[in-house]
Amino acid sequence: MTQSDVLDLFMNAMYAAFKLAAPVLIASIVIGLIVAIFQAATQIHEQTLTFVPKVIVIALMLLVLGSWMINIIQEFFTMIFDKIAGM
Secondary structure (H helix, E strand, C coil): HHHHHHHHHHHHHHHHHHHHHHHHHHHHCCCCHHHHHHHHHCCCHHHHHHHHHHHHHHHHHHHHHHHHHHHHHHHHHHHHHHHHCCC
């Protein structure tokens, strides 16, 4: 295995990780901003007010996008095992 193969494998791993994490992180950031604006407007500064909506949205995102995420992981591992078989 050459250095370019290792770098290619690392690049594919990072790309898969970003594709998996991006939708959940973006949804969490958007909900956090909405709740922060609501808290600033109403002057309610309760810690659980930011935590509960984020948990609910993240759980819904994982339910909705779960099969897509599994497909990405499956494609990545198939690529890895194909490279191992080709060695």
